[in-house]
C-alpha cells in the first residue's frame with residue numbers, strides 16, 4: 001500500500017465554550033481561520049451520514065473525517081492539486097478513524113506527525129466487529145430480539161413496533177436496522193409488489209473462548225511460562241468446586257449464565273477499534289508491550305492503557321516477571337443458522353399472516369446463507 | 375474552566391455538587407469521584423491540593439478534616455489558578471459551612487459562594503435571523519468600530535468580552551442567521567448560560583423568531599433567555615413591549631449602530647448573567 005502524506009493535516013474539536021480548537025496540525029506552520037473551520041464543520045453537518053466528506057473552501061481542497069463516536073471532533077486533510085479524493089477516500093477514512101481513536105485515549109502522547117509518517121490506518125470493520133455492532137447499538141439489539149421471536153415480519157409492522165418501543169416517532173427503521181443488515185443477520189426485500197419483508201437469516205452468539213492458539217504456541221515457543229499460563233486459564237474456565245467457572249453453554253435464562261451480562265462487554269471489546277487491534281495481535285501468543293506496539297502501530301503508552309482496560313475486563317493477563325501479556329479469554333461472536341424460524345414460518349403461513357411467496361423466499365435466503373458446507 | 379464542583383462527606387456521601395457543563399459521562403464521573411474519595415481517605419494529603427488526569431479532564435482534590443473537595447477542570451486550565459480557587463473554596467467551607475454539614479443542615483448561601491469562586495467562564499449565545507444586527511451588537515459590546523454593511527456571519531464567530539463587563543470571562547457566540555446555517559443552531563447554543571434572541575423589531579421577523587424561543591427552551595432549558603428589539607431607529611419598529619409580548623421574553627430596546635446604547639446593553643447582559651445563576655439554583 002502506498003504511503004500517502006497529505007499536504008497538511010489538522011485535528012479540530014468544537015468545544016461548547018471555546019469554539020473551534022485546533023488540537024494539532026501538521027506542518028506546524030499551517031494557518032487556519034475561523035471561517036474555514038466553520039465551513040468545514042457546516043459541510044459535514046449538512047451531509048449527515050458520511051464519515052468522510054470533501055469540500056472546496058477558499059482554494060483549498062479539504063477532506064474531513066468525523067465519527068459519531070467522537071462528537072465535535074474532525075480530522076481534516078488539505079489535498080494537493082493533483083490528488084484525487086475518490087482514490088484517497090478509504091485511506092483518509094482509515095487514518096481519520098485511527099487519529100480520533102488515539103487522540104481521545106491520550107492527548108499528551110499523541111503525535112500527528114508520527115501517525116502521518118507511518119501512514120497507519122484503521123481498516124474497515126472485520127466481520128466479527130460488524131456482528132458486535134449489533135449488541136452495542138441498543139435499537140438493533142432490540143430489533144434482533146424481536147426478529148428472533150417473529151422470524152419474518154413486514155417492514156411496516158416492524159417499524160411501528162419499534163416506534164412504540166422506543167417512544168420516538170422519528171426513528172428510522174432502516175437506520176436502526178443498519179448493523180443487522182451490514183452483518184447479514186437480516187435481509188430486507190420486496191415480496192410481490194407492495195410488501196417489504198424483513199427476514200431473519202442469521203442469529204449470533206457472543207462468548208469467551210479459551211485462547212487455544214495462544215496456549216499451543218506458548219507451549220512451543222515460550223515453555224517457561226506455559227505452566228503458569230495454564231493455571232490462569234484453569235482458574236477462569238474450570239476452577240475447583242464449588243466455583244462454577246465460565247460456561248457459555250449454560251442456558252441464557254439460567255441465573256448463572258455468563259452470557260447475558262457479558263455479551264455486551266464482549267461486543268464492546270470487539271467493536272472498540274484500538275482494543276480490538278491489541279486483541280487480535282495477542283490471539284497468536286503472549287507478547288511484550290513493545291511487540292504489541294510494533295504489531296499495532298500504536299504508541300507504547302496507548303498500548304499500556306489498552307492492556308489495563310482489557311485486564312480489568314478479564315481478557316488479558318500479565319506475566320509480571322517476564323513482562324509479557326497474554327490472552328486469558330478470547331472474546332468471540334459467532335453466527336449460526338436460526339433453525340427455530342422454521343416452525344414460526346409454517347405457523348404464520350397456515351394462519352395466512354404471510355404469503356407463500358414470502359415463506360418461499362425466506363427459505364431461499366436461509367439456504368443461500370447456510371447452504372454451502374459451512 | 376471548572377466544569378464541576380463536589381464536596382463529599384466522611385462516608386463518601388455527596389454533600390454538595392454542581393455541574394457547570396453537562397457531560398455525557400456524568401453518571402460514571404460521580405461514581406468515579408465517590409471511589410476516589412474513599413481511596414483518598416487512606417492517604418494523607420497534608421492539606422495540599424493535588425490533581426490527576428482523566429481523559430480530557432483534570433480532577434483536583436483536597437481534604438480537610440472529614441471532607442473531600444473536588445473540581446473537575448480542563449487539562450488546558452492553569453493548575454495554579456485552580457489550586458488557588460480550591461484553597462478559597464476549602465477555607466470558605468471550613469469557616470462557614472463545615473458545622474452545618476456535620477449537623478446535616480442546609481448549606482444556606484454556599485451555592486452563591488461556589489459560583490463566585492468557580493464560575494470563570496460564561497457562554498452567551500446571540501441568536502436571530504439574518505441581518506437583524508447580531509454581529510453589530512457584538513461589535514458594540516466590544517467597543518469596536520461598527521461596520522454599516524451586512525457581512526453575513528459564516529457558522530459562528532466566537533469572541534471574548536472585555537473584563538469591565540463582569541469579573542468572569544464571557545465568551546460571546548455570535549451565530550450565523552442565514553437559514554442554511556439553522557442546522558447548526560441547536561449544537562452551537564449547547565451549554566450557554568445566557569441566550570440573547572435578537573430581532574429587527576419588524577412584525578414579520580418577530581413572529582418568525584418565536585420559533586427560536588422554542589428551540590432555545592428545548593435545547594438549553596436552564597439558560598437565561600432575553601429578547602432584543604433592535605433597529606428601534608427605523609419607523610417600522612414595534613415597541614420593545616410589543617416584541618416582548620410576542621416572544622414571551624423580557625425584551626429590551628436597542629439601536630446597535632448607536633454607540634450611546636452600549637452602557638445600557640452591558641447592564642442588561644450583566645443582569646442576565648446574574649439572574650441566570652439565580653434561576654439555575656431554583657429547584
Ligand SMILES: Nc1nc2c(ncn2[C@@H]2O[C@H](COP(=O)(O)OP(=O)(O)OP(=O)(O)O)[C@@H](O)[C@H]2O)c(=O)[nH]1
Pocket residue numbers: 502503504505506507508509510511521522523524525526527528549550551552604605606607608628629630631632
Ligand atoms: N438602522 C439600523 N441598522 C442596523 C442596526 N443594527 C444593525 N443594523 C444593520 O443591519 C445590517 C446587518 O447587521 P449584522 O449585525 O451584520 O447582522 P447579523 O444579524 O449579524 O446577520 P447574520 O450574520 O447574517 O446572521 C448591517 O447593515 C447593520 O449596519 C440598527 O439598530 N439600526
Ligand SMILES: [Mg+2]
Pocket residue numbers: 508509510525526527548549550551
Ligand atoms: Mg452576523
